[in-house]
Amino acid sequence: MKRSWEIIKKMGLGAIPILQLRESLFQESQLTQNYLILSLGSCLIATLGLIINSAAVIIGAMIIAPLMLPLRGFSFATLEGDIELLRRSFNAIFIGTFLSIVCSWIVGLIVSIPEFGGEILSRTQPTLIDLLIAIFAGGVSGYAKIRPSVGDAIPGTAIAVALMPPLCVVGLALAQGEWQIASGAGLLYLTNLIGINLACVIIYFLGGYAKSNELARTLSWGVSLILIMLLAIPLGISFWQLISKAKIHDSIEEILVTRSLVNRRDVKVFNVSINWRKQPPVVLVKVRSVDPIEPNEVKIVETRLKNELEHSFEVIFEVTPTQIIKTSDQDK
Incomplete structure (x- = not known):
């Protein structure tokens, strides 16, 4: 030594x-x-x-x-x-x-x-x-x-x-x-x-x-190391939860962007965020759409997320109205 x-x-x-x-x-x-x-x-x-x-x-x-x-x-x-x-x-x-x-x-x-x-x-x-x-x-x-x-x-x-x-x-x-x-x-x-x-x-x-x-x-070494080990437990759990939430967010985004409201080509998703502090978690979906989104369509999305992710979510759509204009419209 x-x-x-x-x-x-x-x-x-x-x-x-x-x-x-x-x-x-x-x-x-x-x-x-x-x-x-x-x-x-x-x-x-x-x-x-x-x-x-x-x-x-x-x-x-x-x-x-x-x-x-x-x-x-x-x-x-x-x-x-x-x-x-x-x-x-x-x-x-x-x-x-x-x-x-x-x-x-x-x-x-x-x-x-x-x-x-x-x-x-x-x-x-x-x-x-x-x-x-x-x-x-x-x-x-x-x-x-x-x-x-x-x-x-x-x-x-x-x-x-x-x-x-x-x-x-x-x-x-x-x-x-x-x-x-x-x-x-x-x-x-x-x-x-x-x-x-x-x-x-x-x-x-x-x-x-x-x-x-x-x-x-x-005792500084022993005390510091013991505290580090005690902290590692909640921090490790929090880190694992953070990774899990990130994966769920990606899955929700993939479902909403590629498969949600498949019969509505006028709906364009441009942002998805999740409020995990709410029970159930609230998924806020910001979209652009020519026509309004109906409550029954939101229910379809909630059911799809629950079936595929085995977790209940409340889905809220924030819709920005859009208007499609083409040069051909001038001739009408």
């Missing part, structure tokens, strides 16, 4: 002395006025961006959000057994998290969103892919910390792992009493936290910042 540790230390990624790294992380993990104002500002921007369904506004909020800074300090503290740094970083993470949820909750109560957009709903079903993104982004963030020359990578990792938007979704969902959406967004935030923590611990270890005896005494 000792020989292996010496090899790792010689080939380590570390670029700055351990005391300098600790001091820098100590400063970043303090609960300062700047930290609180940036957290509040980022939360407000992200919340409003989620409400208007604007990806550009949300990305701007991700860059401002300072939550990544104390999280790196928390990882270092668990690896080194540094109680003071652990306390400071934990307080900053907890208060930043609590402040963001409360702030977005208040905005949600004031605005009272009638319907959640795609930017909100996309953050309510975390999968194993999100965990991998958090691990890789956390690794890059940790590497950028021990290699100040690549510090420009921090904004990119903040955008990739997106700590603030899930918190804002939690607040907005709680304001509307949507507990399922809130729990899904909360799981995504927890996934990001654990993934980043594990990745940073690994980077600090490979950088030679942990002594072998300290590493043996710390």
